[in-house]
Amino acid sequence: MSALETPDDRLQQAMKRVLLALLPGLLALFWLYGWxxxxxxxxxxxxxxxVEVGVARLRQQQLQPTLSDGSAVVSATLxxxxxxxxxxxxxxxxxxxxxxxxxxxxxxxxxxxxFNPAMLGFALIMVMFPQPMTHWPxxxxDLLAAVQQVFNPAQAPDAWVQATALDSLRINKSLTMDELFAGNSAFGRFGGRGVEWINLAFLAGGVFLLQRRVIAWHAPVGMLASLFVVSLLCWNGSGSDSHGSPLFxxxxxxxxxxxxxxITEPVSGAKSALARLLFGVGVGLLTYLIxxxxxxxxxxxxxxxxxxxCVPALERFAATRQAQVTP
Structure with missing residues (x-):
C-alpha cells in the first residue's frame, strides 16, 4: 500500500476488486439464464x-467523488x-x-x-411483490425474447418459470430427497441445477478477495461453518421430511x-474480528432457519x-471479551 494513497483511493481499489471477483459468478449466471x-x-x-446523481444534486454535492467510489455500482451488481x-x-x-x-x-x-443497501432493496421487493420474485426461469x-419478457411480461412462454430447489424442498411433503433429485428439474447433482456451479463461481471470487486481503476470513467462515453444522445436525437422511444435506x-x-x-460489506457489518465471526455465525443460523x-x-x-x-451488541460483546483477556 502506498503511503500517498488516500482512503478514497483504497475504497475505489477495493470496489474494483470486488467487481472483478463477481465476474465468474456473473458469467455462470449468464451461462445458466442468458440475457x-x-x-x-x-x-x-x-x-x-x-439515484446517486439525483441525491448529489439535492445535497449540492460534487458528482465526481460521489460516483467514483464505486460503492453504488457494487450494490447494484450484487x-x-x-x-x-x-x-x-x-x-x-x-x-x-x-x-x-x-x-x-x-x-x-x-x-x-x-443496513446493507442491496439486501434492504431485495427484502423490500420480496415482501411487497413476492410472486414475481419466485419466478425463476x-x-x-435469446436477446429479443429476453427484452420482451423484461419489458412486457405478458409474453412469457408456457411452463417457462419454475420453483427453485430450495422452494421445492420447503413445500415438499411426500417425496424423498432421492426422488426430488431424480424427478425435479430444479435439482442438480448436489444442490440446485446449475446453481451449484454459480455458487462455486462465487466461491472462487471470494477466495480471490481473501487472497488479495480485500475481505477478512472471519465472517465468511463463520457463516459457512454455522450453516454446515446446523444443517448437519438437522439432517435426517433422504426421507420426505428431510431438510437437505449440508452440501445441498x-x-x-x-x-x-x-x-x-x-456479509463482508464493511459499513453495515461488524468491525472487530470476534464480532465479524459472530456476525457470520448468526447469518448462517438464521439463513437455515428461514x-x-x-x-x-x-x-x-x-x-x-x-x-x-445486532452489530452494536456484537461489538460491545467483543470489546468486553477483549478487555477480559487483556492483562
Whole structure:
C-alpha cells in the first residue's frame, strides 16, 4: 500500500476488486439464464447512477467523488445477481432505488448506513411483490425474447418459470430427497441445477478477495461453518421430511454470494474480528432457519438485515471479551 494513497483511493481499489471477483459468478449466471442477467445488471447500474446523481444534486454535492467510489455500482451488481433473471423492469428499478435511498442515503450516504443497501432493496421487493420474485426461469432466452419478457411480461412462454430447489424442498411433503433429485428439474447433482456451479463461481471470487486481503476470513467462515453444522445436525437422511444435506445448503441459493460479497460489506457489518465471526455465525443460523421453517425459500437477505441490527451488541460483546483477556 502506498503511503500517498488516500482512503478514497483504497475504497475505489477495493470496489474494483470486488467487481472483478463477481465476474465468474456473473458469467455462470449468464451461462445458466442468458440475457436476462445482463438486462438486470444494466437496469440496476443505470438506476443506481441516476439515484446517486439525483441525491448529489439535492445535497449540492460534487458528482465526481460521489460516483467514483464505486460503492453504488457494487450494490447494484450484487442486487442484479440476486434478483430473478427476466423479472419485470419496474421491479428491478424499484429494488435498487429503494435500497440506495432507504438503505444508504437516508442515513447520510456511504459510511453511515446500518443496513446493507442491496439486501434492504431485495427484502423490500420480496415482501411487497413476492410472486414475481419466485419466478425463476427454467432456461435462458435469446436477446429479443429476453427484452420482451423484461419489458412486457405478458409474453412469457408456457411452463417457462419454475420453483427453485430450495422452494421445492420447503413445500415438499411426500417425496424423498432421492426422488426430488431424480424427478425435479430444479435439482442438480448436489444442490440446485446449475446453481451449484454459480455458487462455486462465487466461491472462487471470494477466495480471490481473501487472497488479495480485500475481505477478512472471519465472517465468511463463520457463516459457512454455522450453516454446515446446523444443517448437519438437522439432517435426517433422504426421507420426505428431510431438510437437505449440508452440501445441498452450501451449494443452493445465494450461500456463497452472501458469505463472500454481502456479509463482508464493511459499513453495515461488524468491525472487530470476534464480532465479524459472530456476525457470520448468526447469518448462517438464521439463513437455515428461514429456509427450513420460514416463509421464504432462501433467507440470506433477511438473515443479513437481522444481524445488521445486532452489530452494536456484537461489538460491545467483543470489546468486553477483549478487555477480559487483556492483562
Amino acid at each position: 436476462g442477467v445482463l438486462i438486470n445488471l444494466m437496469l440496476c447500474v443505470g438506476t443506481a447512477l441516476i 442486487l442484479a445477481v440476486a434478483l430473478p433473471a427476466y423479472c419485470p423492469w419496474w421491479l428491478t428499478v424499484t429494488a435498487i432505488a429503494s435500497g440506495l435511498l432507504f438503505g444508504k442515503h437516508l442515513y447520510g450516504g456511504i459510511g453511515k448506513n446500518p 427454467a432456461h435462458g432466452l 445448503h452450501l451449494l443452493s441459493g445465494a450461500t456463497m454470494l452472501g458469505a463472500f460479497f454481502i 429456509r427450513t421453517w420460514g416463509g421464504y425459500p432462501d433467507g440470506v437477505a433477511f438473515a443479513v438485515l437481522l444481524m445488521n441490527l
